[in-house]
Amino acid sequence: EVQLLESGGSLVQPGGSLRLSCAASGFTFASYAMSWVRQTPGKGLEWVSTLSGSGGSTYYADSVRGRFTVSRDNSKNTLYLQMSSLRGEDTAVYYCTKNSRYGSSSPFNYWGQGTLVTVSS
Amino acid sequence: DIQMTQSPSSLSASVGDRVTITCQASQDITNCLNWYQQKPGKAPKLLIYDASNLETGVPSRFSGSGSGTDFTFTISSLQPEDIATYYCQQYDNLPFTFGPGTKVDIK
Numbered sequence: 001e002v003q004l005l006e007s008g009g010s011l012v013q014p015g016g017s018l019r020l021s022c023a024a025s026g027f028t029f030a031s032y033a034m035s036w037v038r039q040t041p042g043k044g045l046e047w048v049s050t051l052s053g054s055g056g057s058t059y060y061a062d063s064v065r066g067r068f069t070v071s072r073d074n075s076k077n078t079l080y081l082q083m084s085s086l087r088g089e090d091t092a093v094y095y096c097t098k099n100s101r102y103g104s105s106s107p108f109n110y111w112g113q114g115t116l117v118t119v120s121s
Numbered sequence: 122d123i124q125m126t127q128s129p130s131s132l133s134a135s136v137g138d139r140v141t142i143t144c145q146a147s148q149d150i151t152n153c154l155n156w157y158q159q160k161p162g163k164a165p166k167l168l169i170y171d172a173s174n175l176e177t178g179v180p181s182r183f184s185g186s187g188s189g190t191d192f193t194f195t196i197s198s199l200q201p202e203d204i205a206t207y208y209c210q211q212y213d214n215l216p217f218t219f220g221p222g223t224k225v226d227i228k
Contacts, residue, residue, distance in 0.1 A: 044208075044219060044221055044222055045165065045208055045210070045219040045222075046219070047216055047217040047218065047219070050217075059215055061216050062216070095164055095165075100167075100170065105153070105212050105213070105215075105217075106212065107155045107167055107170040107171075107210075107212065108155075108157075108165075108167060108210075109167045109170070109176065110167075111164035111165055111166070112164065113163075113164055114164055
């Protein structure tokens with residue numbers, strides 16, 4: 001059974017940093033691209049970033065490029081999202097998702113339960 | 122960026138009714154269109170991928186069709202457990218974008 005378990009969400013001040021983790025199990029982690037998608041009440045679902053199975057290719061939404069860094073440790077079956085220079089508009093539930101194929105352009109066929117990031121002073 | 126629109130934004134229907142949601146892309150996305158279901162307090166769940174393919178384990182009352190810019194999602198016979206918000210999403214071009222969602226409830 002595929003499981004994705006996010007952690008690391010919390011309250012952080014504007015300008016601060018945070019690292020989210022996603023522990024994956026139930027599939028061959030290195031064989032699939034992985035992504036982060038966030039959700040806010042006001043803006044709905046927003047794709048944030050995708051990382052290829054090897055970790056060699058990364059893709060970011062314009063809204064986070066230069067501030068967020070996605071990475072993975074295939075030996076630990078874990079996906080990360082390092083977030084810096086956080087802004088109020090980054091407040092959201094962040095979902096870790098598994099892409100359905102090795103390639104980064106593919107459906108998100110499994111989602112974690114989400115972790116809440118709140119950026120506020 | 123490719124803009125995704127959905128209609129209606131919400132609907133109420135009776136159990137057993139046929140429910141149809143439409144999704145339109147701002148440019149041709151061939152068949153790179155997925156449909157997700159999100160129940161309150163839960164993560165989205167993939168139902169339909171590549172416009173018309175049913176994800177494994179998803180009931181056959183759910184279906185999708187379309188290509189290019191116009192897509193349709195159908196629930197052939199609405200069930201109480203189908204109460205949720207449904208989102209379309211394109212993955213033809215980066216950034217991948219979602220529609221605003223259609224909230225479905227029981228009349």
